[in-house]
Amino acid sequence: MGAFAPWFKMTLVLEAAVLGILTGGVYALMASGLTLIFGVMRIINVGQGALVILGAYLSFALFRSWHLDPLLSLVITMPLMFGIGVLLQIVFIRPLKTDREALSVLVTYALALGIEGVLGYVFTSNLVQLRAWYETASFAVFGFHITYVYVFGFLLCLAILGALFLVLYRTSFGGALRATMLNRTAAQLVGVDVDRVSAIAFGIGVATAAAGGVIFGITNAFNPGSHYDLISRLLTIIVLGGLGSLRGAIIAALVMLVTEDITAVVISPVWATFVFFVILIVVLIFRPQGLFGVRVRERI
C-alpha cells in the first residue's frame, strides 16, 4: 500500500476536483441569478436561498401530484418563478427609495422568512428530496462513477447561462440591462425604463433559482429551513467573483466547490469551508472588488 499511497491520494484528489466542478455548476446557476440582481438593482437579495428552496418545492409538488420528472417540471416552474420574481420586485423592492442597499437586505430577509413559513405550513418541516432515475445512475470514467444528475445539472447550467449571455449581448433588452448595470442614472437619461428592466431582471434571477432548485433538490435533502446555509454560500461566491459579474459568479462557484472538496480529502472535511473563506479574505485584501468586479469609486 505504501508505494501506491501517493497515487491513491492523487486519484482521490482528482475525483474530488471533478466532483467539485460538477457540483460547482449547480452553485454557479444559483449564484448567477443573485449576482445579476445585484448588478442591475444594487440590492443584495438575501432571499435567493429561500427562492431556490421554493423552486425545489414547486418541482416536488408537481412530482408528488403528477409524477412529473423534476427536470421536465422546469418548463412550468421557471416561468412561474419568473412571474413571482417580477411580482415581488414590484410590490416589495420598488417602493424602497432611500437607503436602498441596506433596506433591501432586510426586506429580502423578511421575504425569505415569509417563504420559509409558508413552505413549512404547506409541506411541514420534514426533509424531502426530489427523486429521479438519474440521481443514482452513473457512468464510469477510469473507475470513477459520474452520476448523471450532476452532468445534467452542469449542462442545464451551461444552457441557462448561455441563454443569459445571449440575451445580455444580443438583444436590445440585454443592452438596456447592461446599461442599467453600468450606470442607472445614465441609462434613465438615454430613455431606458429602469423600473421595467429591474423587474424583469429580478424575474430572471428568480427563474434561475428555480433551475438551481431542481438540481439542488435532487442532490440534497431539504426542508424549508435549508435556505440559511444556501444563501451564505451564495453570497460568499458572488463576493469572491465580484458583485454583478456573471463570469465571476461562475468561476467563484467552481473555485469554492473544488477547494472545499479537495480540502476535505487532503486535510479534513471540517476545514473545507474554512479554507474557502480564507481564500476569499486573501483575495479581498488585495482586490476588494473580487476577482472580476469593477472597482468604481464609492461603488464596490
Place this chain on the structure above:
Amino acid sequence: MKRKALLLLPVAALAVLLPLVAPDPSTTNIAVFTMMYVGLATAWNIMGGYTGYISLGHAAFFGFGAYALGLIMVHLNITPGYGPFFLVPVVGLLTAVLAVGIGWIALRTRAATFVIVTIAFMFMMQLLAENLVKVTGGGGGLGLPYPHDWGGDFFNTPYYYAMLVLAVLGLLTSWWIRRSKFGLGLLAIRDDEDKALAVGVPTRTFKLTAYVISAVLVGMIGAVYAYYVTYIYPQFVVDPLIGISMVLMAFLGGLGTLSGPVIGALLLEPSQLEFAYRFGASRLYLVFYSAIFLIVILLLPRGIVPSVRDLIGRRRTAKGVT
C-alpha cells in the same frame, strides 16, 4: 431637553426596579433577553447607524464573547456566583483585540462587499468554534458553571442587572459619541465617505474605532448570555439570527438615533418570545413575523423614532401656522 429627561425618569425607574415589581421568573427571563437586545441593537447602531456600514456578522463577536467567558471560567476554575460578572470587562478587552484584526481587513471594502465580508468572518468564527474541539468542545458544546444555590425564583435577577448595566453603558457611549467630534466624523462618513476623507476626517481610524466599540459591547453581552443559559453551542451563539435581529431592531426603531434601537428591541424581543410560545406550534408564526416586518419596513422606512418625530414636527408646524 428637560421634557426628555422627565420622560426618561419613570422608564429608568421601571428598568431598575423591574425584578422587584414583577418578580415572576418567567417575566424576568424575558426581561433578560429583552435587555440583552436593547444593548445589542444599541451597540450595533454605533457602527451601522452612525457610519452607515452595515455589519451582518456581529454575531461573531457575540459568540466570541460567549466562548471567551466560558473558557476562562472553565480553565481558571472560577467559582460561579457574582464573581464571573467581573470577568466580563476582560472579555471586552479580548473582543477588542479580535475586532481590530477583523475590522482592519473588513474595512478595506465598502458597502455591499463589506456586508458580505462580515458574514464571511462570522461563519469563520462559527467554524473555529466547531472545529477547535479540544478548546471549545466543538459540536458537543461548552458548559459554564453556574450558581446552583441561587434558586429558581432569584436566578434571573443578577443576569437582568448585568444586561441592564451593559445596555446603559451602550446607551451612554452612543449618547457621548453623538455629541462629540468623533460622532460628527462618523456621520460625515455615512453621508459621503470620499468627501469626508477629502475634508480631512481620518476615516480609516474613525471607522475602525466605531467598529471596535460596537464589537466590544456585543462581546460583553455575549459573555453574560453564555453565563445565563449555562450551556452554549457554536451555532447557537455565533448565530446569524442573533446577528440579524439586532440589525432589524435598530432599523425598526430608527437607524442612527439613540432611542430607536431601544424601542426596536423593546417591541420585537418580548413579542417574538411570546409569539413563538403561543403560536409557534401553528407554524404560521414565521409568516406572521415576516408580514409585520415587511409592513413596518415599507411603511416606515426610516424607522419608528424618526417617523414619529416627523409626525410630531409636522403637527407642531401646522399648529404654529394656524
Place this chain on the structure above:
Amino acid sequence: MRKPLSIACVGLGLLLAGCGGSSTAPAAAAPITIGVSVSLTGDFSADGKALEQGYDLWAQDVNAKGGLLGHKVTMKYVDDASSTQQVVTNYQLLINQDKVALVFGPFSSLLTIPASTVTDRYGYAFPEPAGGGPKVFAQGLHSIFFVQPAAVEDNLVSYTKWLLSLPSGQKPTTAAYATQDDPFTQPQVDKAKSLLEAGGVSTASYKVYPAETTDFSSLALQVIHANADVVILGTQEPDAVAFVKAFQQQHYNPKSLIETTGPDQGKDFSDKVGAANTEGIMVPAGWTPDAKAFGNDKFVSEFVAKYGGSPGDISADAAEAYSVGQVVDQAATKANSIDNKALITALHSGTYNTIQGPMSFDSVGKPHSSTGVYIEQWLGGAAKFVYPPNVAAAKPEYPKPNWQ
C-alpha cells in the same frame, strides 16, 4: 454580604412560590398539564412531530385508565424553534406562568442541556427522550432522566460485540468511520472505534465532519477509497440517506454498513433511498415495532389506529416519547404522588418497564438496562432486531447484499 440578600430573595421567592404552588401537589383528581418544548420549526423539527405523536398516544392511554394517579393529563406543546433562548424561555413560562405540574424533555441533546438547568432550578423532574450524550450526565444534575436503554455512547456496543463474534473466516479486518461532530453521533462512533481496534479490526479511515455539511459526496468518496470491510457512520437522517446514495452511485458495497440514525426512521428512510436498497443496512435501536417489550403490542396497534400507516412507518422517536410517559406513570404509582420531588426520588431506584425494555437510572440520570441497545437490520423491506440472539426476530444478514 451575599447571604442576607439571597435569603431575602429566596424568602420572597418561597412566598411567591407558595402562592403559585409549582411544587405542591394539586388537589386530588384535579386535571394536570404536562409541558413539553418541542422543535416544530427550525433544524430539529422533523422529529418534533413524532415526539408529539408518542406523547399524545401515551396521554390517551393513561387517561383511558383514569389518569396519572387519578389526574387527567393534558399535554401542552410549545415550539422552541430549535433555539436556546426559546427553549429556556419556554420552560420558564411553562413552569412559572402556565404552572404545569410536570415537564418532559425536548428532542435533541443540544436543547436538553440548557432546558435541564432551568427545570432543575425549580425542582422539576426532567425525564427526557433524547439527550443522552456524555455531557448531559457530566452536568451531575439529579433531576434529569434519559429514558432510553443505554447512554448514547453505548449505542454501538452490541454491534461491535456481534462483529467480533463472527467466525474467523468472516470477521472483518478493516473498518471505515465517518461521523458528524454531534453529541449524539460522535460518542457512539468513537467508542465503537476503540472497541473494534482493541478487538483487532484496524481503522482504514476516520473522518469527523461538521453537522452543517450539506454536500456529502466528497466524504463518501473518502470512505469508498478506504475500501474497508465494514463502514460505521455517525449520521442523522439527511446524511444517512446521502451516504447510501453516494455508495450506490459509486457501486461501493461494504460487507456491513451501520448508521447511527436514519435507518430507524421507518418509511421516511425507505422512501428516500428506495425500498430495495435498504436491504442489509443496520442501525442501533432500542425499539422495533415487533419487539416483545412491555406494552409494545398495544402501542403499535394503537399508533397505527390513531395515525394510520403501518407498524414499519412508526419512527423510533415516537416510541421514545411514549416510554417517557410510561416511566413517569410507574414512578408516580410507586411514589403514590405526582409531586416532582417524590418522582425524582422514586426514579433513582427500581426498574421501569417501557416499550424499549426495562431500565433503571443512576444518580445523574444515566440509564442502565440489562439488555442494552440492539442491532436492527432492514430485511425484506422491514426493520427487525437481529442481535443479541435472545431478542432477535431474525438472523443477521452478512455480508450485506449489493445495491440494486
